[in-house]
Amino acid sequence: MRKPEASGKNNNNNNKLRKGLWSPEEDDKLMNYMLNNGQGCWSDVARNAGLQRCGKSCRLRWINYLRPDLKRGAFSPQEEELIIHLHSLLGNRWSQIAARLPGRTDNEIKNFWNSTIKKRLKNLSSSASPNTSNSSSEPSKEVAAAIGGGFISMQEQSMSPMYIYPSLSSSSSSNTSMQAMFLNQIMDPLPTFDHGLSTCGASVYFNNDAPPCMTHIGVSGDDIYGNQGILGGVNIGIEGELHIPPLESISIEENAKTEDMYGSNNNKYPYSNVNRINSNCNNNTKAENMTTGVGNLWQGEELKVGDWDLEELMKDVSSFPFLDIFQAE
DNA sequence: AATTGAATCAACCGCGTCAGA
DNA sequence: TTCTGACGCGGTTGATTCAAT
Numbered sequence: 001m002r003k004p005e006a007s008g009k010n011n012n013n014n015n016k017l018r019k020g021l022w023s024p025e026e027d028d029k030l031m032n033y034m035l036n037n038g039q040g041c042w043s044d045v046a047r048n049a050g051l052q053r054c055g056k057s058c059r060l061r062w063i064n065y066l067r068p069d070l071k072r073g074a075f076s077p078q079e080e081e082l083i084i085h086l087h088s089l090l091g092n093r094w095s096q097i098a099a100r101l102p103g104r105t106d107n108e109i110k111n112f113w114n115s116t117i118k119k120r121l122k123n124l125s126s127s128a129s130p131n132t133s134n135s136s137s138e139p140s141k142e143v144a145a146a147i148g149g150g151f152i153s154m155q156e157q158s159m160s161p162m163y164i165y166p167s168l169s170s171s172s173s174s175n176t177s178m179q180a181m182f183l184n185q186i187m188d189p190l191p192t193f194d195h196g197l198s199t200c201g202a203s204v205y206f207n208n209d210a211p212p213c214m215t216h217i218g219v220s221g222d223d224i225y226g227n228q229g230i231l232g233g234v235n236i237g238i239e240g241e242l243h244i245p246p247l248e249s250i251s252i253e254e255n256a257k258t259e260d261m262y263g264s265n266n267n268k269y270p271y272s273n274v275n276r277i278n279s280n281c282n283n284n285t286k287a288e289n290m291t292t293g294v295g296n297l298w299q300g301e302e303l304k305v306g307d308w309d310l311e312e313l314m315k316d317v318s319s320f321p322f323l324d325i326f327q328a329e
Numbered sequence: 330a331a332t333t334g335a336a337t338c339a340a341c342c343g344c345g346t347c348a349g350a
Numbered sequence: 351t352t353c354t355g356a357c358g359c360g361g362t363t364g365a366t367t368c369a370a371t
Contacts, residue, residue: 022339108338
């Protein structure tokens with residue numbers, strides 16, 4: 001942790017704002033102010049509470065630490081499971097994920113994901129078939145698919161993972177369009193293949209004409225999380241084969257396009273991903289194909305990206321078995 | 330008991346968005 | 351229409367804690 005700067009250090013210069021860890025006195029000031037006055041302009045909060053902090057810092061401290069409704073302590077297995085599921089749907093939109101987990105902050109969830117979950121992915125990556133390992137520190141796609149359980153992550157990347165929706169065999173009508181879209185997202189980056197697709201339970205098969213880069217994934221929930229682990233109750237470990245086209249078959253241009261459509265590590269516009277997909281729909285036949293099965297989601301001028309993707313996705317989340325636990329709180 | 334490497338997590342930074350002037 | 355400041359978000363950093371040796 002960052003050391004709190006010596007309390008007297010900045011006393012000689014009121015214009016200097018403190019940085020680093022918050023002292024208990026500062027916490028008290030902010031807490032008292034917030035409880036008495038409520039949230040207003042954060043720069044005013046900082047000033048009126050007598051804190052030599054920027055408003056931004058006050059906001060962060062309040063949201064991540066002082067807020068009375070915060071739930072401290074370790075994540076429960078149910079929370080873990082929900083986080084993984086939400087992440088499979090939303091990607092790194094931590095604030096959106098946090099909004100579905102009362103008492104948890106985006107920072108907390110982000111840290112949890114980056115430490116615990118990524119660690120598991122990494123461990124799996126190293127224990128997976130040597131053929132599938134790569135030099136990157138990132139987990140392999142195959143392993144990411146495994147740890148996702150039913151939520152198969154085809155790309156474990158920092159901004160915009162691309163996922164196959166879990167219950168491909170589900171009969172839920174509300175899922176159908178999203179599943180179609182997810183599947184199209186899977187298919188679209190691989191345009192050079194005649195990629196028929198069949199699903200069977202949680203297994204996904206890419207039946208390509210090209211020689212597949214076949215990876216066996218026999219990872220069960222227990223393998224990942226133990227008997228009490230987060231996937232234990234869901235029975236969605238992947239026990240099938242992923243036939244993944246060799247990456248080298250995909251042209252650079254197509255890779256670039258794919259990254260553009262689905263985001264990349266360089267994506268600094270997390271809220272614009274689907275906007276860009278939408279714009280692609282106007283001049284890209286593949287993107288048009290993407291809309292197949294999505295139906296009205298893509299029609300209508302009132303379509304607002306952030307709305308449809310989150311709300312539609314949340315319909316799926318709302319059926320998530322453990323959500324009641326949080327809603328009941 | 331000391332050391333060391335890994336894990337955790339609080340906080341900062343930079344950027345995009347938005348609202349008001 | 352443009353500018354500006356506040357806010358919110360995701361990525362990253364780095365100090366502390368923990369566990370293994």
